[in-house]
Amino acid sequence: MKQRMSRVAAMLATTAMVAGCSATLASAPAQLPPQSGSDGARLETPLPADGDSPADPDSPVVRIAFAGDSYAEGPLEYRLASDPDNFVGPFAKTLRRADLAVLNLETAITTSGTPEPKAFTFATTEAVLPALASAGIDVVSMANNHGMDFGWPGFTDSIAAKQSIESPAVVGIGEDQVEAYDPYVAEVQDQRIAVFAATQVLDDNLAAKWTAGPDKGGLASADRLNYLTKRIGEIRDDVDTVVVFLHWGVEKYTCPTQRQIDLAEAVRQAGADIIVGGHQHRLAGGGRMGDAFVHYGLGNFLFQAASSDAEKTGVLTVDVRGREIVDYKWHPGRIYGAVPQRLTGADRDNELAYWESLRDCSGLTS
Numbered sequence: 001m002k003q004r005m006s007r008v009a010a011m012l013a014t015t016a017m018v019a020g021c022s023a024t025l026a027s028a029p030a031q032l033p034p035q036s037g038s039d040g041a042r043l044e045t046p047l048p049a050d051g052d053s054p055a056d057p058d059s060p061v062v063r064i065a066f067a068g069d070s071y072a073e074g075p076l077e078y079r080l081a082s083d084p085d086n087f088v089g090p091f092a093k094t095l096r097r098a099d100l101a102v103l104n105l106e107t108a109i110t111t112s113g114t115p116e117p118k119a120f121t122f123a124t125t126e127a128v129l130p131a132l133a134s135a136g137i138d139v140v141s142m143a144n145n146h147g148m149d150f151g152w153p154g155f156t157d158s159i160a161a162k163q164s165i166e167s168p169a170v171v172g173i174g175e176d177q178v179e180a181y182d183p184y185v186a187e188v189q190d191q192r193i194a195v196f197a198a199t200q201v202l203d204d205n206l207a208a209k210w211t212a213g214p215d216k217g218g219l220a221s222a223d224r225l226n227y228l229t230k231r232i233g234e235i236r237d238d239v240d241t242v243v244v245f246l247h248w249g250v251e252k253y254t255c256p257t258q259r260q261i262d263l264a265e266a267v268r269q270a271g272a273d274i275i276v277g278g279h280q281h282r283l284a285g286g287g288r289m290g291d292a293f294v295h296y297g298l299g300n301f302l303f304q305a306a307s308s309d310a311e312k313t314g315v316l317t318v319d320v321r322g323r324e325i326v327d328y329k330w331h332p333g334r335i336y337g338a339v340p341q342r343l344t345g346a347d348r349d350n351e352l353a354y355w356e357s358l359r360d361c362s363g364l365t366s
Helices: 008-026 075-082 092-097 128-134 151-162 225-236 258-270 345-361
Strands: 062-070 100-105 139-141 169-171 184-188 191-199 241-247 274-278 286-289 292-295 312-321 324-336 339-342
Touching: 062 092, 062 191, 062 241, 062 274, 075 339, 092 312, 100 128, 100 191, 100 241, 100 274, 139 241, 169 184, 169 191, 191 225, 225 241, 225 258, 241 258, 258 274, 258 286, 258 292, 274 312, 286 324, 286 345, 292 324, 312 345, 324 345
Parallel strands: 062 100, 100 139, 139 169, 191 241, 241 274, 274 292
Antiparallel strands: 062 312, 184 191, 286 292, 312 324, 324 339
């Protein structure tokens, strides 16, 4: 049975970090720094040398599951209202079997506010969070280009929903930069796992407004790379595994951009062990980058799919023992009526082969 996570560990870790570096946080730049590549000079906390913290071979293996772009529009809105315990559908079984499960929630959680000036805006009720929790989701990222679709009233509602006792942990959004960039720290099988979230995708006309700052609520933006990597470095020695869940890439691309590759390398150097994400509404490749595991595109999950490529879905599981990536696996599916369905037999085998082929243009190894 999945162990439930305590938020006390997350709060204690956050308190320690704020107490130890409040002066540094207060002086974080308000302006967004230019996007950097893997220039190690920009990173304030280098990756420990291989072998500095070897995993205990007797430690248990922890399984972490990841699911992609999700919302509650169209048929999903009705499904959420009428049958919240089965909102996620058949993949709930895979998610519940993991020790920790993380999902990208690509919507504001509000019934108020007005749509922001952008092409697509999404909103749902606070019922979405307990519905996801009932399917085994432990951590939800709202660091994406829809997390504040209904402005400040919607943001206020989302923060209130985040604080509900029925909610899974919500990361990537907060009333200031400390909260927005706070990781969730889970204690699983005697191991401590930190989960960060940040977005590299924000509309140009909204990026400054939506990005959390020293005295300003908003989302965790990966374009504040120095601050993101500093926060990773601050907790690196206090946990066994660091996960960074990112919103990145270009819609409909199945190969990573150089900007994604540079970001993956930067957070890896800062101490991340698992780097995964999405936004493309397509699957992209996954594999090893040095000692870390990277997955560039989880695709759609709970989402209305507009094409056969957009229907390709699944759940990624990564088995870890401390910083060691023991194994990883793609559990393929297909979206029907906005709900992801698990595949079996020849269909599963074909989709697995397709997923494996996506690694060819990723620069990652198996």
